[in-house]
Amino acid sequence: MQPFKINVPEPALTDLQNRLAHTRWPDEVEDAGWDYGTDRAYLKQLADYWQHSYDWRAQEAKLNAFPQFKAEVAGLGLHFLKIEGQGPNPLPLLLTHGWPDSFFRMLKLIPLLTDPAAHGGRAEDAFTVIVPDLPGYGFSDRPAEKGYDAKRMADVLHELMAKTLGYKQFVAHGGDWGSSITEQLALHHAGSLLAIHLTDVPSTHAKSADKLPDLSLTEKAWLVKNKAWQEKEAGYQKIQGTKPETLAYGLNDSPVGLLGWIIEKFHAWSDNDGNIEHTFLKDDLLTNVMIYWVTQTIGSSVRLYYETMHNLALGAPTHVSVPTGFAIFPKDITPAPREFAERFFNVQHWQEMPRGGHFAALEQPGLLAADLREFFRQFRAAH
Structure with a gap:
């Protein structure tokens, strides 16, 4: 386990500028939106900002303000943040991101959890927060072999928490792939988990x-809605689930191609009233994409x-059972109803939020932090 700092070589940034300057833009039909x-x-507006106004070095310094490490875990170099909680007996909390993001998803959430007393909470609700980049994401190593599915990712994260960091028990939270991986942690490493917290029922x-037997009317209505979403919006899943390497050639080579692929998801999946910048700053959108670009991890x-x-x-x-x-x-x-979640989980807490979307930790860190504090409070005595 070694301290880690992000330091992108200057030639990589110069190459990015050259590629942005020579983008070949496709045509579009009128009023395509x-x-x-x-x-x-x-x-075009965002790419122009990327080329002429965005300051990676300033963003890099912000990322490096968080204590980062890299350790060999299950044969891979795993990049992670570990931030000590400011309070009595902080509870270890694993935060697991999804796609298309990285450890960056959790950055606004971290201070609210590690130092709650400084953000309107109670010191006794403090967490020591661990935020890894999944294998093949961000600054973690890219697996060279087959088989890194959600279960294997969970095994890697369990080794990080239990062996590398030495936590006998901990709590865990995730969204998107983070929900699937946290579920697999709870299924296969239940003895290490005091409790888990999710923002969605895994899509599997x-x-x-x-x-399933005896589907309720609410569940049936949700399934109809979910199937309609799959037909209209889930083409990316089919491509990435069947021919990921074919896609990677273009996205790994073209910064605007990569930007377009990722930004469309941030627009479609967030609570933004049709304007992505109602929810996200340009710098945040671009920093998330930059992590993919400079690490060349879109394919992995x-x-x-x-x-x-x-x-x-x-x-x-x-x-x-956890x-x-x-x-x-x-x-x-398409958020699933509680009765569907209860088919697969020991649901002891269910909170429907007033606002926010898929990227909850980035969109509504205050709401999410308050819910994590509330739910995990009952498990602190066992720690």
Whole structure:
């Protein structure tokens, strides 16, 4: 376990500038907006800002203000943040991100959890927070072998927490792939988990929902809505789950291609009233994309879809016995109802939020932090 600092070589930034300057823009039909994919007018505006105004070195310094480490875990170099809690007996909390993001998803959330007394909370609710980059994401190593699905990711994170960092028990939170990986942690390493907290029911369960007995009217209505979303919005899953390498050639080579692919998801999945910058700053959008660009991890990140789709066991019915809390944000991707979640989890907490979307830790860190404090409070005595 060694201290880690981000320091992107200057030639990589010069190369980025050259590529941005020589972008070949496609045509579009009149009044396309976001209907056909990423809006060209907005993408041009954002790419221009990226080329002429965005300051990576300033953003790099902000990232490096967090204590970072890299350790060999399960044969891979794993990058992670570890921030000590400011309070009596802080509870260790693993935060797991999803796609298309990295450890960056959690940065606004971290200070609210590690130092709650400085942010309107109580010192006794402090957490020591651990935020890894998943294998193949951000500054973690890229796996060179097959099989890094959600379960294997969970095994890696368990080794980080239990062996590298020495936590006998801890709590965990995740969203998107982070929900699937946290579920796998609870299924296969239940003895290490005091409780888990999720922002969504892992999507693998919806794929076999038609076969479940006694679906309620609420569940049936949700499944209809979810299937409609799959037909209209889930093309990226099919590509990334079947031919990820074909996609990676273009996205790894073109910064604007990468930007367009990722930004469309931040627009579609967030609570923004049709304007992405109602929710995200340009600098935050670009820093998230920059992490993919400078590490060349877009290809390795999307392979998680392929690996998980090809492990049929991950779609089998299961039930997590570990106490589970949910924070459901209204503009997330077709949020499942509680009765569906209860089929797979020991649901002890269910909070429906007034606002926010898929990227809850970035969009509504205050709401999410308050819910994490509230739910995990009952498990502190066991720590």
